[in-house]
Amino acid sequence: MDCRDRVRHWIIENGLIGRGDRITAAVSGGPDSMAMLSILHQLSAELGFSLSAAYLDHRIRKGTRREKRIVEIWCGRFGIPLVAGEADVPALARREKTGLEEAAREARYRFLDGFEKVALGHNSDDQVETVLHHIIRGTGLRGLAGMPVMRGRYIRPVLCCTGAELKAYCRAGGIAYAIDRSNSDTAFLRNRIRHRLLPAVRRDFNPAVDEALLRLAGNAREGLAALSDGIADLVPAGAADGSVTLDASLARGLSEHRLYLLIDTVLRDRLGVFRDIGRTHFNAVAGLIRAGRSGKRTTLPHGVRVTVEHGSVRFE
């Protein structure tokens, strides 16, 4: 099965795109996003969605002019409207005192957050690296599941193809792409996993380790889905001020594992807090809920406050 058919199946199987959707492809000019752009362009009539593209100049390194040029040329050829943005990532990193990689990610999501439905060009190699990175750094089942195929307005239509397949697709179709040199900089942990650890494991331990990690991630996703069955129904719609209030006695009735999943659902899916939340924070919130004493509160990273009041638990 070629890349395009695989992506077509993947989109349908996972319900990534519905008829009438307005999809914005996030493109960097690299092979993954250029292949994605071309494939989505070809599928748009059949699957009944409209396509535009969004490009952000990070201003981190040279060569972005060439990237942007490639994106402009191909959007022109495909007749796809392009929104180009700029972010001064080095200034952002200085201001927020984070690393360049982190700041670039932040800037990218800020830029993309304005669009209705965004297609990201992550491939299955990225998924393998993400899963292995999470395993090594320390994670639970959620991190083991890797990047989701779909979260909110973000979809990953080429997560079913390897980087080599997407490159080959570009070459076969005569589609130009730029090479991001920062991908080979082994100062980034992520790149060290890609360029040193994974090749060593493939050579000395298991040549099929990529497939093994992808299967494990799939198992974790299935397991999580089964464990989370009905959890989302316990979370009422958020208030106008963005806070979420749960029924404390309902939450107390859950097993420990499901209570954690409930807290996780509120934090991630409702309050958008993904990072820096560890087991101690879960324990603090779970303890608060189990104790159920009115007026008690705890503060989590990113300024999230959790308060117990009269049989309810309020996250804000």
Add this chain to the structure above:
Amino acid sequence: MDCRDRVRHWIIENGLIGRGDRITAAVSGGPDSMAMLSILHQLSAELGFSLSAAYLDHRIRKGTRREKRIVEIWCGRFGIPLVAGEADVPALARREKTGLEEAAREARYRFLDGFEKVALGHNSDDQVETVLHHIIRGTGLRGLAGMPVMRGRYIRPVLCCTGAELKAYCRAGGIAYAIDRSNSDTAFLRNRIRHRLLPAVRRDFNPAVDEALLRLAGNAREGLAALSDGIADLVPAGAADGSVTLDASLARGLSEHRLYLLIDTVLRDRLGVFRDIGRTHFNAVAGLIRAGRSGKRTTLPHGVRVTVEHGSVRFE
């Protein structure tokens, strides 16, 4: 907390030993099992269990005379009855056409299967290596959970201590131990993980990767326990001939994930089939159950036959 107190808590927390239990410690003469022997000896009066030891000479390599001598001396000092056995592992490997490691494992379990309740000396480093080995080789949540603290008559009381802690315990107590040279033979995949991969990951990626893997295994165990909730109740007692018969309509009513766990429970916990069962076999059995056509059957590895007859599914 020192090793002995940790083991004490571990035994109580996991319900490994009950009052009146007759525990047999499987000892090799190495530091892990010698420390376990001494700790169990000290705890036996307080926790109310009796203790004996079992030693198997594998006849794989030289130096076993010294191992056996150490075991005999210390069992004598502690006043612990010792059962010593012998297995011609090289001959067994030739006869069954397996590797030496595999044959030794087989011989060990045959020898130990005769005892009422057996304590195995695996430590937390072994657990880390097992989990990483499973991840690299390819596994689902079950393999990710690592070695169980307790399975049937087997318990692992020192799984909460590192190898270094158990060695230090022996040294502090003046307890002799033998070093198993085969542990440093990197021809074994397991040893390559121990001696090459883990040190490289600790050095270049995360010095706390051991804890990260142990936490992940704990999460997988909790997740599996939550997913398996009530599954064991669906499996009736086995017949006198060792076969297990399920109600097909009850099995058909389960979600895919829980149906797999049900099949896994029958195969592992009832028929004792652990290895060589892959996703295709699960799919075959699940398909048989879903189709529910009388007289249909499939054959799994290790000669297990699964037959659908008149609304029931028979495993034999």
